[in-house]
Amino acid sequence: MPFDVFIIGGGINGCGVARDAAGRGISVCLAEKSDLGGATSSGSSKLIHGGLRYLEYYDFSLVRKSLREREVLWKIAPHIIYPLRFVLPHHQALRPPWFLRLGLFLYDHLGGRNLLPGTRRVNFPRDETGRPLESNYRLGFEYSDCWVDDARLVVLNARDAADRGAKIFSHTKVINARRQDGLWYINTLGPAGQTQCFSARVLVNASGPWVYDTSQQLGANTGQLQPRLIRGSHIVVPRLYDHDRCYILQNADGRIVFVMPYEDTLTLIGTTERHHKTALEDVCIEDDEIAYLCESVNGYFLKKINPDDVVWSYSAVRPLFDDGSTETKSVTRDYRIVTESENNTLPVISILGGKITTYRTLAEEVMQEIARFVPISKGSWTGQSPLPGGDFGCNEYDQQVEGLHRDYPFLDRRHARRLIRLYGTRSRTILQDAKSLADLGQRFGSDLYEAEVQYLVEDEWGTRAEDILWRRTKEGLRFSDEETSALEGYLQREAIHT
Known part of the structure; x- marks a missing residue:
């Protein structure tokens, strides 16, 4: 039997569409050429946020849409999404205080904030957030956004899609796809070199x-599908300060850099924005990007x-919709959905741009396009149903930890x-x-024990050490080369026996 929908690409947009479609009762198949979330989707700044800086470019629609999604996503995935407070120091040579206050007022009120606390003014000499900063920073503002484990958001959407019948x-x-006899025929090449043909x-x-x-x-007609390829890079260094809030740093070039607590003992810093001109399989941070991020931090802290302090770095390429902007910082982060069909049948629906915060609304809009070609009886549902493991209140994380520790006392906290x-x-x-x-x-x-690894292999498509250590978890930060090799050997042996 042919599938109703075949999805090429297992990043956040592809997996989000797969989840939405499967939950509406239509048949779905998704193929990802590498690991789920293995490219752009796991290389974000790991934020569910409205995008404060987009207000400067009058992108109010995107900011409003993103702010509305912030609390929706927190509610359906409270294990991998949680609130953060961001501190914005006032730099005397850059944006004036009235401008910052106006932007934060809009940020507080554009998106129907209900659960997250609002903005407050910070007097750095009297606040713990001022202690790590140079003494010339005396005034700042603090506002709310959310953290997300981006790679896990991808795999949980895939997991829920599969639980609802999708093939992932x-x-x-x-390899190729063609229209023939009223269907799409799609040929694929699997991890062991096996070929398959699907129809949709x-x-x-x-x-x-x-x-x-x-x-x-x-x-397909590619006229509307030439993206602006923008590389964003991040660095991770040992912990810079001892509280749990984040910083958003203004730079003289008009860009901003986030500084965030990461994995208990580290600090995550990013992002850069550069046009990516080399092969998409060749994405890595460059020395001048590391220098830029270090210089940004050193101007405040x-x-x-x-560069010698960097313990890890990552880079990803974002395929942004080319809106004609001359600077990378001002290119829109909103998405475009382009549909092309043959005599109003056998469409290819292409997704361009977007940000991780708006993946769910993007999927709903893709479903509206799919509904032009496939009968769908069920309406929108993904904003009310928790992702796997997220069936608890968004303020009940500590209770979940205490309950797990009580029932399994051999685990340390x-x-x-x-x-x-x-x-x-x-x-x-x-x-x-x-x-x-x-x-x-x-x-x-x-x-990391065998029981967890087996779960990741059997339930979360973790087939390689890199999948498990850097996307399903971040244990790669704590693994030695020898431990990584041992895990890879174990996974290869398991693959032989399955």
């Missing part, structure tokens, strides 16, 4: 930075950093917190009836 294939490349009524091109290349491969933050209520699916750490099987490193 990772490490599976679409609708194709969705959610291939991110490869959207133009995929459209060419499909024979007492504790100085240099850090381990319990990590499991709830990654898996929420599905932590118990991993632990099952374990009475001791020994019951969790082989320890690979840090607090």
Whole structure:
């Protein structure tokens, strides 16, 4: 039987569409050529936010849409999304205080904020957020946004889609697709070199930075699908300060840089914005980007950093809609959905641009396009149904940790917190009836045990050490090269036996 929808690309947009479509009762197949969320979607600043700086470019519609989504997503995924407070120091040579107050007033009121606290003025000499800063910074403002584990947001959408009947294939490349006899026929190449042919009524091109290349491969009109490829890079350094708030730093070039607590003992700093001109498979941070981020931090913080302090970095290319802006910082982060069909049948629906915060509304708009070609009886639903593991209140994270620690007392609190933050209520699916750490099987490193690895392999498409250590978890930050190799060997042996 043909699928109603075949999706090319397993980033946040593709997996978001798969979840929405499967939940409306239509048949879905998704193919991702590498790991789910393995490119752009896991290389974000890891924020669910309105985009304060977009107000400067009068992109009120995008900011309003993003702010409305902020609390919706927090409610459906309280394990991987949580509120943060951001501190914006006033720089005397840059935006004046009245301008910052106006922007934050709009930010507080554009999006129907109900749960998150509003903006406040900060007197740095009297506030703990002033202690890490140079003494010339005396005034600032504090506002709310949310953190997200971006890679897990992708895989949880895929997991929910699969639970609702979707077929999800990772490490599976679409070789070609053609219209024939009233259907799309799609040929794929799997991880073991096996080929398969699928048929479908609708194709969705959610291939991110490869959207133009995929459209060419499909024979579609590519005139509207030439994205601006913008590379954003981040660095991670040892913890710069001892409180839990974040900073948003203004720079003389008009850009901003986020500084955020990360993985208990580290600080995440980003992002840069550069036109990406090399191969999409060749994405990495450049030395001048590291220098730029260090210089930005050093202009504000007492504790100085240099490139030698960087313990990890990552880069990703964002395929932004080309709105004609001359500067990368002003290119719109909103999305475009382009549909092309043959005699009003067999469409290819291509997605261009967007940001992780608005993936769910993007999926709903794609569903409106799909409904032109496939009968759909059920309406919007994804804003009310929790993602896997997120079936608890958005202020009940601490209760979940305490409950897990009570029921599995052999876990230390850090381990319990990590499991709830990654898996929420599905932590118990991993632990099952374990009475001791020994019951969790082989320890690979840090607090990653065989029971968790098996769950990631069987339920979350984790097939390689990189998938597990850098996207399903961030244990790669704590693993040695030897431990990583041992995990890779284990996964290869498991693959042989399955």
